[in-house]
Amino acid sequence: MKPVLAVKDLSVTFRTEDGPLSAVDRVSFEVGDGEVLAVVGESGCGKSVTAMSIAGLLPRTATVNGSVELDGTELIGADKRTLRSIRGREVAYIFQEPMTSLNPVFTVGHQIIEVLRTHIGLNRQAAHARAVELLKLVGIPSAERRVGDYPHQLSGGMRQRVMIAMAVACDPKVLIADEPTTALDVTIQAGILDVLRGLRERLGTSIVLITHDLGVVADLADRVAVMYAGRVVETAEVHDLFAHPEHPYTVGLLGASPAAGRHAESQRLNEIPGLVPVLSEQPDACTFADRCTRAVDTCTSSQPQLTDGPHRVACWNPVRDRVEV
């Protein structure tokens, strides 16, 4: 099956006062039709920068290398017109903070209608009907009435639903969801995850889910790419990754995640010692080496590459003894 989105050797470097700063280093992954790929990692690992470079949202100080192919069209280095026709239409993006991404002076209906008219060319009536339909799709009760609400009249969860409705208005091939539930309470998060699941089932939208929360990954993802310090260190089918993590960082991350009902009697959480390194300092080494309990000599002298196959790992000394975490 041909992937809808293919990212190959994507690198992003920022110009800063302290010289070039590498944020993403030769990241590759593919997203199939109707697949949910979770890109998971901690702050500073480059997951958001990766997502923004796919949507062409990076600032001018960023230099992007490599290839991002959407349904066969190369996005890196594409001219502005191509990008504009793709962005919002073929690739849609939802952000962490729904309030700042909605325009406070227009009703939510107006904003959705605007998207439908500019991108698809629907007339006003058709667009209005479609807007109501979209709000129903994302589970907003009494959508006919809510269409006339301003963003500030909605709760945080409702706003994120509106953002999702806007994002899928043009029936995009790929939806990039950057920490879509991080700013929301858990009881509201559950509803949003439900909406995303519904989109995939009903519209067949491929989703790139950027998150730090392994619970969210477990809930929604088909496949997972674990990022650390700008590189993908492991990628696998979701059940396989959680059951048999091979990269020591993945193992550490899984052990450190608290979950209700899983730490019954004063069991300690696992820690990962040390600090996240600055990527630009480590060209020829595994970036995780100095925090890794399994590091061998090769780890500090040579950078491991991702292996081939369905479960790929970039590690010189992967965990292969199939320890249950």
Added chain:
Amino acid sequence: MVDNALEVEDLVMHFGPVRAVDGVTLRIRQGTVVALVGESGSGKSTVGRCIVRLLEPTGGTVRLAGADITHLSRRRLRPHRRDVSIVFQDPAGSLDPRLSVGDIVGEPLRLMRRKDISTKVSESLQRVGLRPEVAQRAPHELSGGQRQRVSIARALISEPRLLVADEPTSALDVSVQAAVLNLLADLQRDLGFACLFITHDLSAVEYLADEVAVMYLGQLVEQGPRARIFGHPAHPYTQALLSAAPVPDPAEQRARRPVLLGDDLPSAIDPPPGCRFHTRCPVAVDTCRTVVPERRTIGEGGHQVACHLVKDDGTGPDVRPTEGVAQ
């Protein structure tokens, strides 16, 4: 003889028309950890700020180690300050960027006009897993996790009876969060202070708290020993909260279905009559819409719940789909 590090009786805090806290009663025994759990807008942080008297409560009483501090002036409060400290959520905002780490950690002692501050600062830094040399550094040179350790070192340097920890790990990455939670657990066990751990994340406190109190819209809906709350949650809101947090295990997570409560949290300016949770409760009946539920003890260890539908023996509706029930 004082058994309780903290006694909060019918605490009320209104900001103009906003009824942020409306009748919270809470006790923390010496050397135990109580987790105060709630989502945004529940008023949990406001309770914390009343306890450390950053706010003067509108009503009710706050007793620290037996002493009523509810309405004491700043000056009269000073002798009680050493009994309580606070750690905040934001590791960037809770340390003065113009001061060195040593000055920050030593400030409580300086305010008490103690001597030998630098030795104590070194000790305190070591206790939280930092080298004493960190005292010379500026806060912005440290990572988020290290800053939070500095905050903890500062809060504990005056050896308080009670530590109020207001979402101390919520802004941290998962792996760092684990380290800080472990540190707090170790320190609590070794130093024996009482702790009010305020959080939105039930899973973060499961192995730290002795007791759990759940807040919704300014009121406590359920409280009790940890094992009871996690094992036999009685209030529909507690049940929903437990089922909503996804577990990092795909097989298990996909088998459970969260209770969907709807997104609209009622306003604290005009809270719903009767049970405040009735607008989002999947099992609410007519009584819930009109009559305010009383707090009742339903089990051993002081398990209390405020819900009409829970019977006196603790049985009642379980809003969670069957596969989500514990055991």
Added chain:
Amino acid sequence: MAVAEVTEAVPTAPLRSNRRRVVRRILHNPLALTGLAVLAIAVILAVFANWLAPHEPTQTHLDRAFAPPGTAGYLLGTDDLGRDVLSRIMFGLRASLHVGVLAVAFSLVVGVPLGLIAGYFRTVDALISRLTDLVLAFPFLILAVGLAAIRGASLGNAAIAIGIAQIPGMIRIVRSETLRIKSLDFVAAAIVEGASDAWVLGRHIFPNAGSAIIVQATVGIPAAILGEAVLSFLGLGIQPPAPSLGTMLADAQQFASRAPWAAVMPGVAIMLLTLAFNIVGDSLRDALDPKASRR
């Protein structure tokens, strides 16, 4: 004794401190460097005018009146009384900088404490803010004329009038900084540990408001210099024959068509000086802004 393992390494090499970052940013900004250089030259000329000036600034040589720039010994020419324009500019700079610094110092001494109090204590905030509005609504020139009428026209009184006019701006900046810092958690933490208001203000709020105050002072100086020029032009500032850049402009306008240089030169000096101060102030503001370090 608790034993928590040392789980997080502390960076071994010290990172650049805030102050060094600010200095580095200024040094890497050619515009700011040019501004600083102009200021340095102006200060040197003003401070050492007694030694550097080729002529007495008040010495008249009627026989050498209206010498154009470039005349031997008179680089920038002479005015109607044959006084050396360059020498008068040097002493004029001294007067301008004197007023600039004095006025800003006055606004600092009054404005900073009032701003801190207004921002910190909600009870007096309304009172101070209304007083600020009152001063802002009062025409500056009437204030200066009034002050000159009561205390006489002099450089010092001009500085006080200008300083008073600058107080509201200073109060507003310090007040808004105080409000911002007061809401931060480290202030709350200090209060929980029993810190008094004086301690919180002196140890936490004032030092953190420092950079905003410095920037405000830096842009206040050129405004004061322009104010001095206006007041001296109107005869409310320095008294003749002592030169200031403003009085030189005022005098030269009578014979501007015959000796334009006598007006242009001090005009250019005022322009360069205020421009340099504003550039330095702006770059300082940018350099101190922590958000600007984000990529």
